[in-house]
Amino acid sequence: MPPLAALPRFVGLLAVWVVIGGADLKGLAVGAATAAIATWFSLRLLPAGVLQLRPLPLLGLLLRYPLQALRAGTEVACRAFDLRLSPGFVPYAPVTAPSVQRDAFLTWSSLQPGTLPAGEDEVSGAVAIHALDVTQPVAASMAAEEARFARIFRG
């Protein structure tokens, strides 16, 4: 693996170690070794350059998340009290072709209000989205979120 590609990931993982374990010297030696091993695994699982992120749209998406979490949590809490449920599956065909980007989007969408991806439909190939209320515009909100999510990637 080229050292330059490994460096940002190593620094990021070491930063995670410092946040969790503190920055004392003894701990840092173990942390550096752990971060090096984690970097090796990380690059094996997701080679450098596969996901090229654009920092500003990514920041916008992350800053928007707490509001989305508030909406999602409040919606579920309300439904837990009044049991206004109409659960079911809504087929959704993502614009993004099967890839790491698509998997990342589906993971992200499982944290969005009212949607939970539950695998692909074998016949149509569309992703089955489980919704607590299928009368809501689930597919439209997935499409809007996918467009927003796609902006964080270059190219």
Next chain:
Amino acid sequence: MSLLADAFTVLAVLAGLFFLAAGTLGLLRFPDTLSRLHALTKADGLGLGLIVLGLMPQAGSLLGALKLLLVWALAMLAGATVGQMIARIARRESQ
């Protein structure tokens, strides 16, 4: 200032506990596995987030506050990943 931070902590933690309780209620009352997953990933995620937010002013250092934030981020990432996998299996088994 300390009183204000303490009041913020109490309010945010209470709100967090409310959402955790609502998530548990959803887990008990929702009719199927997939609906229950919404309760676990969304209401509980918000509950934990509010508790973390409330505890941040009490962390004593920036590193302590970042650690709390990281705990929440890791819990959300794990919830989103595992929730999807369980949903996939639950849908397959219900067919």
